[in-house]
Amino acid sequence: MPIDPLQSPDLDSVRATALQRIERLALEPMQLLDVAERLNAAQRPHDVAALYQHWLRHCQSSVNYIIQFNLGATLTQLGQWLEAEQAYRAAIAQNPQFAQAWFNLGTLQERQQQPQLALATWQAVLDQRLVDTPQSRELYLMTCNAIGRLSEETRQLQAAEAALAASLAAAPAQPKVIQHWVHLRQKQCVWPVYAPPAGLTRGDLLKASSPLALLAASDDPGLQLAAAMRFVRERVKVPAATLAPSQGYGHGKLRIGFLSSDFCLHAVSLLTVELFELIDREQFEVYGFCWSREDGSPLRERVKQAMDHFVRIADLDDLAAAQCIRRHEIDILIDLHGLTAGARPNIPALRPAPVQMTYLGFPGSTGLPGIDYVIADRYLIPDSEQPFYSETPLYLAQIYQCSDRQRPVAALPSRAECGLPDDRFVFCSFNNNYKFNEPVFDCWMRILQRTPNSVLWLLADNPWAQANLCARAAEQGVDPQRLLFAPRVPPSQYLARYSAADLFLDTYPFNAGTTANDALWMGLPVLTRSGRTFASRMAGSLLTSLGLPELICHSLEAYEDRAVELASHGARLKVLRERLKSGRETSVLFDSPRFVRDFEDALKRVAPGV
Missing domain, CATH: 3.40.50.11380 (Rossmann fold)
Structure with missing residues (x-):
């Protein structure tokens, strides 16, 4: 019995035979797909694309939408994005219910730097119920997660959270989705952040949280280390051998x-x-x-x-x-x-x-x-x-954090230019909003209640966080108009703003780092709470180097009382400001040459061969 030429091991011969049979309308769709699969396995995508295009020019078939879809995937692989989009749209025109073609079209639009079109395409898949959890659960999850991911990347945080919540409602056991969902809630100040969706526990959320999210969620160093180790197990490949010799190289420098x-x-x-x-x-x-x-x-x-x-x-x-x-x-x-x-x-x-x-x-x-x-x-x-x-x-001998004495500072603005009242005490906290949490924010509200002639100046991070913070203030009995929000500006203007504030209120358990350095450099006292973790001790480290331990607290009660005391007794705050000004001139925190010598000494202690 003669061997079918399409089964030949010679792929060039197989390709030629397939093209000839297409022209004679003598090739079945399954034979076409089989030849294409063999060419794909041999890394011949150009031949695959040509095969599909030849078929579509000659053959009318009820399954041509599948051929158009496959052509779109192949052209995408080849970087021919416009042609790929045409193929996907042709597949959709023949079968408007073909959800996978819609999904791939959205992916292609994202690759073409058209994120809003991609999001609209994926949202249409859900709105038109082209996918659902009973019949096409995997594609439903892919669509929800794609919307969540791209919405987060384009800072549409509320939409991102909603898409990931829908995904988790359909399939709770998705650690990577949980990770992003948790951090989106932190960014928007949706509290409590760790309110578990159906099918999950608070422990599930903590176990899936990113190491960065846990810095703001916990002052337990053991929990933070566990999160880091989990990240390593999942993402880092431990090699069998290493590249560098342990003894070093013996360089002169x-x-x-x-x-x-x-x-x-x-x-x-x-x-x-x-x-x-x-x-x-x-x-x-x-x-x-x-x-x-x-x-x-x-x-x-x-x-x-x-x-x-x-x-x-x-x-x-x-x-x-x-x-x-x-x-x-x-x-x-x-x-x-x-x-x-x-x-x-x-x-x-x-x-x-x-x-x-x-x-x-x-x-x-x-x-x-x-x-x-x-x-x-x-x-x-x-x-x-x-x-x-x-x-x-x-x-290091004195302080871990380096500083830049040459950072440019714009002209110092008036309070009116900052949108601040001239006759109020101005607390500020320009930390990223994901560092905020209920205990600290509620403490800030109590501080405002105890200092009626004060306002709180915050970073306008995103509109959802701003709305949630204002709502929380109202719940705590504070007029939301006492919360003032500063838009993002270039670094030199941002630094200059600090001159308009009276006292910086730090976050806990994720302290200000660079932000605290900036505030102190500009002469603004920083009130912090220190805990057990690295993240909760950063500002305390800076204040220790400046000789200002009075600004370090170890409980929220002490933090609240100290803030009220400083806002109520201008003379005490003035003394701290003067000591901060003096410390700026004498502390290693802002003595960069001295810091660098300490840094170099530490490196030399552990250099290879020492």
Whole structure:
């Protein structure tokens, strides 16, 4: 019995036979799909596309919508997005109920930088009930989760939360969806954040929370370490072998590499740029390994100029990036990310340097393999809390946080220019709203009630948080008009604003970091509460270095009373302001050369070969 030419191992012959049979209308749809599958398996997408297009030119079939769909997927793979969109639309025109074609069309629109069109396409899938949980549960979840993800990326936070809530209602056991849903509620100040949907417990929500979300949700260092370790288990590949020799390289100068995607207008670079500039080039050679966005900011250019070698690794995968770092023979690699957005934890996991540490980016234990040290000070990580860190604390002599004395400050505005009353005491808190929580916000409301001639000045982070905060104030018996919201402005104007406030109220358990540094630099006292975790001790560390322990509290009751006391006794606040002004001139927090010497001494203590 002769062998069907379509079964030949020679794919060129199979392709030619299929094209001929299409022209003679002698190829069945299943045969077409079989040939296409074999060509796809052989990595021949151009031939697959040509095969489908040939079929559609010659054959009329009730299943042509499937062929158009497959053509769209193939053209998408080839980067021919306009042609792919035409194919998906042709599939939809033939079968308007074909939900997968609608979903793929939305995905293609997102790739073409048309997020609102993509969201509208996916929403239509739900509104027209093209998918439902009994018949097409997986595609229903994919659609809800896509809407949630892209809405979050485009800062449509309420819509994102609603889409993910619908997804969880259909399938509660989705840890990654829970993770985003929780953080969306934090960003919008939807309280209680950890109110579990049906089918879930509060413990389920905590277990699925991101390490970043838990910094604002808990002052339990053990829980935070567990979250970090879970992240590592799920996301980080632990290699069988490492790249760098443990003994180092014996360079005349220690080669220090900083690893980050935040070498741009970002809080990390705002703090570190002068550190990079002042490192002693007689002893150190400084490298920046970067996958940051090119934002064109003066800060990014300043960071680039501060490096002896600025190496872009954005186009390299993690292994290639680690190998690049290894080829540069870096002695000490300092990861400025930890577990924050944009991190590439598999790079340090490959150990491209003999000594590796984490600094600034993530205020907590990272749990990351390959990270030996966390740069800290004795206040930030007391001896009693060391067991909750996967890294060994590398203590600087006085303060862990660096500063930039050259940060530009705009002309100081009047209170009227800030939308503030001239005759009121102005509390402020310019932390990101996801750091807010019920206990601290309710404490702020009690402070306002006890100081009737005061207002609270907050960052206008997003409209949903603003509405929820105003509603909560009203529930607590405070006129929402006493909450004033400042829009985001460039860094120089943001810094200048601090001159219009009287007292900064810090958040807990996730303190201000860069924000506290900025406020103190501008001479604004910061009232904080310290707890057990890194995140809850950041502001206290800065105040300790400035000799202002009176501004550190260890309970909400003490915090509330201290705020009321300072607002009610102007002379006491004036004394603190004068001491802060003096500390700015004498403290290592703002003495960058002195800080850099401490930083260098710490690195030399743990350098390879020491």
